[in-house]
Amino acid sequence: MHEIAITTFGYLHDAPPSAHITLDLRTHFRDPHVDPALRSLTAHDAAVRDAVHTTPGIPAVIDAAAAAVRAYLAGPSDGPVTVAVGCAGGRHRAASVGIALADALTDTTGQPVTLVHRDLGRPVVDRPNLLAGLPPAVPEHLRPWTVPWSSYAPVDITPPELQPGAGLDASVADGWAEPATDPAALPDLAERRAAALIPFQADAQGRPLHPGGRTGKTGRDLGRWGENRAVDSIVVAGTGPYQRVLLIRRADCGAWALPGGMVEPGESDPAALVRELAEETGVDLDGFTPRVLARTPVDDPRQSDHAWVATTAALFRLPDVVPAISGDDAVDAAWFPFATGPHTLDELDAALADLGGVLYPAHRALMATALAHLILTAHDD
Template sequence: MSEVTVPDGLRCWSVSWPEYTPTDITPPELRPSALAHHAPGWAEAAPTPADVHDWHQRQATALVPFELDDRGWPLHPLGRTGRTGRNLRKWGENAAADPIVVAGTGEQRWVLLITRSDIGVEAIPGGMVDPGETAPAALVRELREETGVDLADHRPTILGRDLVADWRQSDHAWVVSTSALYHLPAQVTAIADDDAADATWWPFGSLDQLDTAVTASGRTLYAAHRPLLERALGHLNRQ
């Protein structure tokens, strides 16, 4: 599936681009024909944004503000993505939680990452916030499910609530992550489970050090999580 490249000058929704024909990334199980018979338990049943009837509420509770187009469809806050359709739980904003677990200090810092089973890259052990769940609860649950590490008794530092360049995002569905820092005195045992193929402590004195270690192992750091890791490093270096 070839993806449409969006020039910087045409990314903004206010800039006219009549020829824009984004690639539909909707998987078979979320296409209207499939949803008419069965909706996966992890996804809302609305075939298109026109079938969603609580847009005003979703806008009011969004972590990152977004607008609706003339059809009443949600628009990605950062503009055109080159993709249309939906490959996420719901249309519009999808809330995620990313716990950044760091052990040690200075040049002896380590960060806990998982190997994602879906795209095979090294990433922060996180995931989507369940319906009715708070972001703090999701941080604890996702970490425990993917690494076996239970930090329910720890109070993390919330680093931010940010749009992330998730590989499943489109013009009308995207991910906003609450990232939080857990700083431990030493490494704890981590065992991969759930959506994680592996759980590994990596050197985290700097992002370059992390990059070098991940690359030397023949693995790849998830690009969408780099800004979150950089923010965590910035916070640690100011302490």
């Protein structure tokens, strides 16, 4: 029996989840957000669903998406079929279409359908002020490096500790930064490209280029030019309503995040996963074999056009929680509710808010990927 997993999301929050079929509803269909009467509502409200479904083209998109899913189901594979439906904030168009698509597929395929609204419960995005104090947002159609943009003027984000002189010298001596100051003069660029987790190109000057396209930022706020390889451990314990996920509170920004960090030179990703987890939580999972869920660039606030983070995110499953003690770059470590369901991430947000905390934004998409995997494999437990 096939399984169908639908995830709705907002592009303004985190990176899109990976899927066999992705529907981008941002630019072609009316946005209920512009109506003050609908802005604070969600797809759980009939007024929002009515506004979306009466938009010309939406019924046809739902029918076409359902037909595409049925085509995937007709193939010889027994694997799940995944669908991602995105809009700007994830509260109106994407969620409404996701609900309708799930209903249509339930009625026409006879296959089990799961629906996860990744961002429906998140606050309304104040779009004019979304990037206040940050470099201007790069329009989606201008992000690809292949698209000419003669007036592109990225903002240099290089902090004092990476500026040439005493700051950079101290960072190099501490072991976390390389001494190179010019990304166009990296003698080992070919080796970096060959070893990259995510393939990337270089520009005419020889500078490494972010595989996701323009960021609006230049310079470096990371240890290395080009790809900075990282790992993130998603440790889930227990089953059913007692399922928990292990998080750490970062010392640099105070947000709760997945345990992880940079891969050291010569270190394998599996070894780095175990080492970082032990350093930040005291949990030793040496000998465990995790399941790799994603190898992807991370929407890290420190990224620029010429320096970025790419991570291997892997899932560890434990029968029950184990003691966790913070260390290294973490100031706290704790287990939080992570029972699979349509409101899992919203419930996690509420649990963190009770502690005066928030989830590290760059890790939300990774946790949504883990949640979708847990839903699809629940019958294997």
